[in-house]
Every structure is written in structure tokens, then in C-alpha cells.
Amino acid sequence: MSPPPLPPLAERMRPTSLDGIVGQEHLFGAGTPLRRALDNARLRSMILWGPPGTGKTTLARALVAHVGYRLEALSAVLDGVKELKALLDRPPGLLDDPRPLALFVDEIHRWNKAQQDALLPHVESGRVVLIGATTENPAFHLIAALRSRAEVIALRALDTDALRHLLELALVDPAGLAGAWTAEPGLVDAIIRVSDGDARRALGVLERLADRTDGASTDQVLRLDTLASLGVSILHDRDGDAHYDVVSAFIKSMRGSDPDAAIYWMARLLAGGEDPMFVARRMVIFASEDIGNADPRALGVAVDVMEGVSKIGMPEARILLAQACTFLATAPKSNASYSAVNAALAEVAASGALPVPLHLRNAPTGLHKAQGNAAGYRYPHDYPDHIVDAVYLPELLAGRRFYEPADVANEKVIRERMAWWDKRLGRAR
Numbered sequence: 001m002s003p004p005p006l007p008p009l010a011e012r013m014r015p016t017s018l019d020g021i022v023g024q025e026h027l028f029g030a031g032t033p034l035r036r037a038l039d040n041a042r043l044r045s046m047i048l049w050g051p052p053g054t055g056k057t058t059l060a061r062a063l064v065a066h067v068g069y070r071l072e073a074l075s076a077v078l079d080g081v082k083e084l085k086a087l088l089d090r091p092p093g094l095l096d097d098p099r100p101l102a103l104f105v106d107e108i109h110r111w112n113k114a115q116q117d118a119l120l121p122h123v124e125s126g127r128v129v130l131i132g133a134t135t136e137n138p139a140f141h142l143i144a145a146l147r148s149r150a151e152v153i154a155l156r157a158l159d160t161d162a163l164r165h166l167l168e169l170a171l172v173d174p175a176g177l178a179g180a181w182t183a184e185p186g187l188v189d190a191i192i193r194v195s196d197g198d199a200r201r202a203l204g205v206l207e208r209l210a211d212r213t214d215g216a217s218t219d220q221v222l223r224l225d226t227l228a229s230l231g232v233s234i235l236h237d238r239d240g241d242a243h244y245d246v247v248s249a250f251i252k253s254m255r256g257s258d259p260d261a262a263i264y265w266m267a268r269l270l271a272g273g274e275d276p277m278f279v280a281r282r283m284v285i286f287a288s289e290d291i292g293n294a295d296p297r298a299l300g301v302a303v304d305v306m307e308g309v310s311k312i313g314m315p316e317a318r319i320l321l322a323q324a325c326t327f328l329a330t331a332p333k334s335n336a337s338y339s340a341v342n343a344a345l346a347e348v349a350a351s352g353a354l355p356v357p358l359h360l361r362n363a364p365t366g367l368h369k370a371q372g373n374a375a376g377y378r379y380p381h382d383y384p385d386h387i388v389d390a391v392y393l394p395e396l397l398a399g400r401r402f403y404e405p406a407d408v409a410n411e412k413v414i415r416e417r418m419a420w421w422d423k424r425l426g427r428a429r
Helices: 033-039 056-067 081-088 113-125 144-148 160-172 187-195 199-213 224-229 241-255 259-271 276-294 297-312 317-330 336-351 366-370 409-425
Strands: 046-049 070-075 101-106 128-134 151-154
Touching: 033 056, 046 056, 056 070, 056 101, 056 128, 070 081, 081 113, 113 128, 113 144, 160 187, 160 199, 187 199, 187 224, 199 224, 241 259, 241 276, 241 317, 259 276, 259 317, 276 297, 276 317, 276 336, 276 409, 297 317
Parallel strands: 046 128, 046 151, 070 101, 101 128
Antiparallel strands: none
């Protein structure tokens, strides 16, 4: 009979005490305020918020063990109000364990408002100490009442030193690979690079390498070329906070006129499996929002690239996207037209539907003309320089300016033209 399969390496290497936790020393290290409270057996409700593989589940178990509470666990993916009620509605006499109850809810952001509301009274009364774990921003995914009763603890992705320590320990620890394999120089650093601060991912890659190497050679060395054969790609959550952080960095790098940073963040999106059309659409928006009339060609480039990407697809689409990215990053910048429409929309919301001046109204019939529609309208092309001194805004907004061209590139020319019009017509600006 075959022996039962071993738990995954990440599970075998999971520490059981706070002192064994790798990373998060800024929160739980000796002497920190949170650690002092825990050392005094004081545990309050908290939400552990951080990227995957930062040790949220491990921390929850270690925290509860450290203060000597009783731990019960639910998964928001598998469990709901029914399971919560079954857990908390048991008569106290059925429980021999007198210790305070700590309830760990994994992926708590997946519970809807009704499910979170069902938990709230128990947290509010102090019957349970809640430890929630989430990869998503609690401000967006947890109800305000629950957030107000639980401290949000922001965990960091594990840094290079923490991951290196963890991987080197896993190679020799009896619970890990127990020294059965050695790592080729540079392999640990390579695993760290593709792990993106995720301890579980790093240990998973190491375990897969050991599986591929077991019995394949006499020296039992884990090699870089085997890592390449695993086809490991970088992490990229297309729906979570990490996704929007990379997108934000991409847009802000283009806005900051840094083509090197912009192309890097775009490469991160593509390498993580992002839809190239999403990237292209973001650049079309950027071309108008952040460049606008400073270089009107930008919008044409972005739209052409989006059209090309839709017809070509990856991997060749990366070439088109790179052209648009570098063009937009190095183009002159102006958000004047973007600001203008926002200001105009704000004015519409504030002042409502102001009447159209009579001289601007349509006059398709004699009745309309008899009502004064289009009376006094002057056709600009009949006048010198194709301009005429007229008021085109509603009377209450006469003289109001929404569009202020930037003093840069093509918009500088527009600005000078508008200033010349004002001078020519004797208008104050």
C-alpha cells in the first residue's frame, strides 16, 4: 500500500508560534505595541489585510495560540450564515472549553452585507474576537460597522531577505526537504523573483522543482534550467487591488513622462496575462485625458494601436502597445480639455438647463422665426478673420471660461490664438 501523500511543503513549513513567523516584524516583532498587547494576553478583533502568501492564516493561528484562546475557523468561500449560526448558537453547556473564543474568517471580503451583518452582533457584544483575512481593501469590501469594531492590520509582501530565509530553511528543515536536495547557485534568487513576495508561491515552486528533480540525477541538485521548464509566470490578479496598483503605476508613469517606467509596468501587465485590449483602451483614454490638444496626434496613435491590437492579438500586439506607450509617455502633456468638460458638467449640475440665447436657437419654420429664433445671428465666415463678437453661452454664464489651454506644445499655439481673438474683439480674458 502506498504511503499517504505528504501535505504541501507550504503547509509543512507553516510555523505555529509568533516567534516562528517570517516577515511582518514591523507589526509583531519583539517590542512592538501589538506584540506587547499579545504578550499580555490581550487580543482584539482585527482584519488581516495583505497580498496572497503573506501569512494571514498562519498569523491568525499563531496569534490565538499566543494568547491562549480557543480557535474556530470559517471560510467565507464555503461557509455562510447557516454555518456561522451553527457555530455560535451551540449552548454553552455543550462546550467543555472555557477559553475565550476567537473566530477566524478566511476571505472575509467574500461575505455579502447580510452575512457580515449576521456576524456583527457577536463581535459587538464581545462574545467572539474576530480575526478576518482578506486580500482586498476592507474599505471597499467590509461594512463600516464591522470595520469600526476591528483594527485593520496591513501586512506587507515578504521581502527578499524573508523569502530567502524561508527557502533556505525549507531545503534543510526535517519538515521540509530535509537536505535531500541542494540548490544551484542563483536558483533561490530566481525563485524569489517569480514569487512576488508570496511565501506560499515560493515554497510551491521549490516543491515542484524537487518533484521534477527527484531521481532524475545522482547529485539531486535543483537547477535553474528546470525552473525555466516549469513555465512560472509572475503573479497578476486581474480583479484585485494588486491589479489596480500596477495599472495605476502604468498610467502615472506615462503621465510623469517616464517611458522606461511606463514600458516596465505595461510589461508587468502583459506578462501577468492581462488582456492587451484593456491596456490599449487605457491608453486611448490617457491620450485625451493627459495629452489632449497638446499633441492631437496622440489620440490617433492610441486609437490606431487599439484597432491593430484587436486584429493581431498577442504576442505581436506587444509591439504595437509598446509604440503607443512610448509615444504617449514622451508626448507633451495637458489635461486642459479634460478639466474643461469636468468644469462644464459641474456648472450644468449647479445651474440646471439655462435657456439657449435666441440668436443661437434653431429656426426651421416661419413660426420659429416669428418667435425670434436665430434673430440677430451673425455667420462668422461673413466677417474678417472668420470671427465675430458674439455671446454663445447662456446669459447668466456670459464670460465664463471652462477651457484654459496649457502653455505647452500645440496648446501653446491654441492659447496664443485665443488670446489674439480676445484682443481682436476687445474681450477681457
